[in-house]
Amino acid sequence: MEDRESYLKSERAQQWRVDLRNKIKNKERTHLVRVKMNEVDANMRIQSYVEVNSGLSIDQAQNEAKRCLDCVNPTCITGCPVEINIPKFIKRIEQGNFLEAAKVLKETSSLPAVCGRVCPQEKQCEANCFYTQKLKKTPVAIGYLERFAADYERESGQISIPDIKSTNGVKVGCIGSGPAGLTFAGEMAKKGYDVTVFEALHEIGGVLKYGIPEFRLPNHIVDVEIDALKKMGVQFETNFIVGKTASIEDLKEEGFQAFFTGSGAGLPRFMGIPGENYIGILSSNEYLTRINLMHAAEQDTDTPVVSGKNVMVIGGGNTAMDSVRTAKRLGAERAMIVYRRSMDEMPARKEEIHHAQEEGIEFMTRTNPIEYLADDKGRVNRVKVQKMELGEPDGSGRRRPIPIEGDEEIIEVDTVVVSVGVSPNPIVPDSLPELKTTQWGTIEVDKDMLQSSIPEMFAGGDIVRGGATVILAMGDGRKAAQAMHKYLNHK
Amino acid sequence: MKNYPKYSMYKIIDKTFFSDNVVKMEVEAPRIAKARRAGHFVIVKIGEKGERFPLTIAGADRVKGTITLVVQTVGVSSRKLAALEVGAYITDLVGPLGQATHIENKGTILACGGGVGVAPLLPIVEAYKKAGNRVITVIAARTKDLIILEEQIKEFSDELIVMTDDGSHGKKGLITEGMEAAIAKEKIDEAMIIGPAIMMKFAALTTKKHHIPTLASLNTIMVDGTGMCGACRITVGGKTKFVCVDGPEFDAHQVDFDEMLLRLNGYKDIEKAAERKYLEENN
Numbered sequence: 048m049e050d051r052e053s054y055l056k057s058e059r060a061q062q063w064r065v066d067l068r069n070k071i072k073n074k075e076r077t078h079l080v081r082v083k084m085n086e087v088d089a090n091m092r093i094q095s096y097v098e099v100n101s102g103l104s105i106d107q108a109q110n111e112a113k114r115c116l117d118c119v120n121p122t123c124i125t126g127c128p129v130e131i132n133i134p135k136f137i138k139r140i141e142q143g144n145f146l147e148a149a150k151v152l153k154e155t156s157s158l159p160a161v162c163g164r165v166c167p168q169e170k171q172c173e174a175n176c177f178y179t180q181k182l183k184k185t186p187v188a189i190g191y192l193e194r195f196a197a198d199y200e201r202e203s204g205q206i207s208i209p210d211i212k213s214t215n216g217v218k219v220g221c222i223g224s225g226p227a228g229l230t231f232a233g234e235m236a237k238k239g240y241d242v243t244v245f246e247a248l249h250e251i252g253g254v255l256k257y258g259i260p261e262f263r264l265p266n267h268i269v270d271v272e273i274d275a276l277k278k279m280g281v282q283f284e285t286n287f288i289v290g291k292t293a294s295i296e297d298l299k300e301e302g303f304q305a306f307f308t309g310s311g312a313g314l315p316r317f318m319g320i321p322g323e324n325y326i327g328i329l330s331s332n333e334y335l336t337r338i339n340l341m342h343a344a345e346q347d348t349d350t351p352v353v354s355g356k357n358v359m360v361i362g363g364g365n366t367a368m369d370s371v372r373t374a375k376r377l378g379a380e381r382a383m384i385v386y387r388r389s390m391d392e393m394p395a396r397k398e399e400i401h402h403a404q405e406e407g408i409e410f411m412t413r414t415n416p417i418e419y420l421a422d423d424k425g426r427v428n429r430v431k432v433q434k435m436e437l438g439e440p441d442g443s444g445r446r447r448p449i450p451i452e453g454d455e456e457i458i459e460v461d462t463v464v465v466s467v468g469v470s471p472n473p474i475v476p477d478s479l480p481e482l483k484t485t486q487w488g489t490i491e492v493d494k495d496m497l498q499s500s501i502p503e504m505f506a507g508g509d510i511v512r513g514g515a516t517v518i519l520a521m522g523d524g525r526k527a528a529q530a531m532h533k534y535l536n537h538k
Numbered sequence: 539m540k541n542y543p544k545y546s547m548y549k550i551i552d553k554t555f556f557s558d559n560v561v562k563m564e565v566e567a568p569r570i571a572k573a574r575r576a577g578h579f580v581i582v583k584i585g586e587k588g589e590r591f592p593l594t595i596a597g598a599d600r601v602k603g604t605i606t607l608v609v610q611t612v613g614v615s616s617r618k619l620a621a622l623e624v625g626a627y628i629t630d631l632v633g634p635l636g637q638a639t640h641i642e643n644k645g646t647i648l649a650c651g652g653g654v655g656v657a658p659l660l661p662i663v664e665a666y667k668k669a670g671n672r673v674i675t676v677i678a679a680r681t682k683d684l685i686i687l688e689e690q691i692k693e694f695s696d697e698l699i700v701m702t703d704d705g706s707h708g709k710k711g712l713i714t715e716g717m718e719a720a721i722a723k724e725k726i727d728e729a730m731i732i733g734p735a736i737m738m739k740f741a742a743l744t745t746k747k748h749h750i751p752t753l754a755s756l757n758t759i760m761v762d763g764t765g766m767c768g769a770c771r772i773t774v775g776g777k778t779k780f781v782c783v784d785g786p787e788f789d790a791h792q793v794d795f796d797e798m799l800l801r802l803n804g805y806k807d808i809e810k811a812a813e814r815k816y817l818e819e820n821n
């Protein structure tokens with residue numbers, strides 16, 4: 048920690064930053080108004096998969112960057128799971144040196160354009176911003192600025208590749224190419240390791256590709272970040288399921304010395320209510336995979352998808368929002384969220400809920416499905432829902448939903464998307480009987496090292512956390528890389 | 539230390555037509571050939587814009603590094619695969635997936651295969667035989683030309699009963715009639731059934747009547763095949779199970795075959811329309 052503090056201090060003391068700080072008085076800075084993200088009009092955007100947020104202009108970004116006070120004690124950084132040097136990149140934007148700003152992001156984040164789009168900044172860096180904490184004002188738009196810098200760099204065509212230590216010839220394997228795996232791979236490549244990423248699907252990117260829709264995170268942006276990793280020497284093997292296609296033992300024989308498992312979530316949860324396996328009831332994973340990864344909505348692809356005029360999505364998380372907004376784009380006239388608590392408890396990001404509302408999504412809160420009904424072909428056509436009231440807070444800290452007996456309703460539907468969570472993917476744990484897992488099926492790891500009960504196996508992301516965010520997975524990838532590096536050096 | 543090609547290329551090295559609609563392909567996939575066991579399947583994708591679909595592995599040659607797939611053309615994707623010539627490459631192939639068949643010496647096994655279900659049945663029959671079981675096999679199809687792998691199945695079966703709907707080969711009748719004949723003759727310890735869902739439903743009813751423990755290998759719609767999407771879910775003994783990771787084999791007497799039949803038809807209209815369009819464009 049000492050090291051980090053003195054590093055941040057010396058960076059802050061650099062002349063260019065001192066000059067910037069002296070240019071405008073803090074009081075003036077705090078009077079500036081937070082920038083608004085430019086958005087595509089709701090009626091336009093539901094006609095296509097165009098990205099909803101369209102980014103900041105150079106002027107907007109520089110004005111917003113001026114709001115940052117370049118604090119002595121930058122609390123924002125402590126809110127960031129990958130510890131981006133936030134004031135440093137923001138001050139580069141204020142200075143007009145956007146490519147340098149992007150370089151700063153890449154010091155610690157392998158996927159800045161992704162983070163700038165999907166991180167819950169309002170709960171992380173921005174929640175710890177001086178403006179939020181001390182001034183009770185809207186925080187610096189750190190997320191928007193991050194996206195700006197990453198986008199600027201990508202569009203400039205001058206993408207920087209981080210400095211890489213000369214190769215040490217040590218082979219390490221990474222299981223899964225989602226945010227945890229990609230971050231791990233990037234960090235290890237920087238340290239000079241020979242990294243191979245094994246991906247079960249035919250495309251690299253994991254949940255970033257199959258789970259998050261184009262209107263929130265375009266696939267081509269993920270591809271640019273993957274290309275950067277390839278340029279850093281990371282190798283990718285698609286259609287490769289570690290534990291099935293080859294065992295860990297096989298890979299050890301092929302020279303791999305250590306592994307990181309970021310195999311993510313699998314097994315969608317269902318509620319176990321009558322009729323749940325009728326045709327037309329899909330998990331959000333299936334629905335989103337068909338659309339995002341398999342491009343089922345495009346005319347010239349072979350993968351089919353059903354999505355009717357009345358689509359009900361069960362759940363209140365980001366994935367539920369992604370699903371219901373996808374349904375709207377697939378032509379649903381009525382796209383509904385059914386959530387058993389109230390808007391206040393909804394786990395999705397406020398921004399995504401807001402976007403969904405703008406797009407005409409119906410929110411049925413304090414409502415829970417209790418039975419599905421079908422036509423004579425077994426295709427779902429109605430849902431029986433139960434109204435709920437909220438009791439005292441439960442173990443999750445949220446108010447517990449209680450059914451209001453007798454208050455039920457039948458709603459007509461053509462498609463139902465169930466988005467009530469996922470369990471960890473069982474393939475890696477199943478293939479390694481000596482690997483310790485928790486009662487929830489997640490891999491048990493040491494909290495600081497992310498090392499499992501098999502010393503050469505590290506793990507992070509949803510396979511450890513059960514179900515979390517892109518940025519927490521990335522934080523794990525980074526932490527595991529540092530720990531594995533230490534482990535391999537002392538072995 | 540075996541050196542595998544860095545990027546797997548799934549080259550078709552042999553192709554034989556069993557009938558107009560059924561083709562056997564031998565495909566280069568050295569890692570899968572080594573890792574697969576009886577009962578495993580793969581997910582295949584043809585072309586950049588193809589869909590992912592499951593196929594059971596009908597056999598493997600570890601030395602040559604190849605696996606055998608048997609494909610019945612029932613839609614666009616299977617037609618695209620069947621149209622690939624020797625020397626061509628399958629775009630994506632991943633596996634082996636699912637739980638392997640639990641093979642041990644159980645006594646007398648009644649192995650039942652309908653249509654192309656005989657292909658995945660073959661490695662299971664072979665494994666049961668090699669584990670010391672007495673194996674009685676019943677294979678069935680609509681007509682003579684659709685009976686596949688008869689000689690190969692015969693090699694590992696103590697007894698083989700062939701049934702055709704029209705009586706053009708073997709005995710005339712449904713698979714269940716062949717099963718009844720075998721059950722009448724001797725005590726069966728366990729049955730295994732693989733074939734079209736409707737056939738498995740009635741085959742399961744037959745063994746249930748005689749209290750014979752029975753496994754059925756299910757072939758449902760899948761997308762990823764690794765437990766992520768849940769498209770393959772079915773009800774077994776009142777509980778939702780995922781065929782791709784929990785299966786593909788389940789206690790046949792607990793499987794809700796009616797629900798499975800409905801779910802298999804979930805995309806039928808879209809698929810039929812796509813197939814018509816494909817045939818128009820490719821004829």
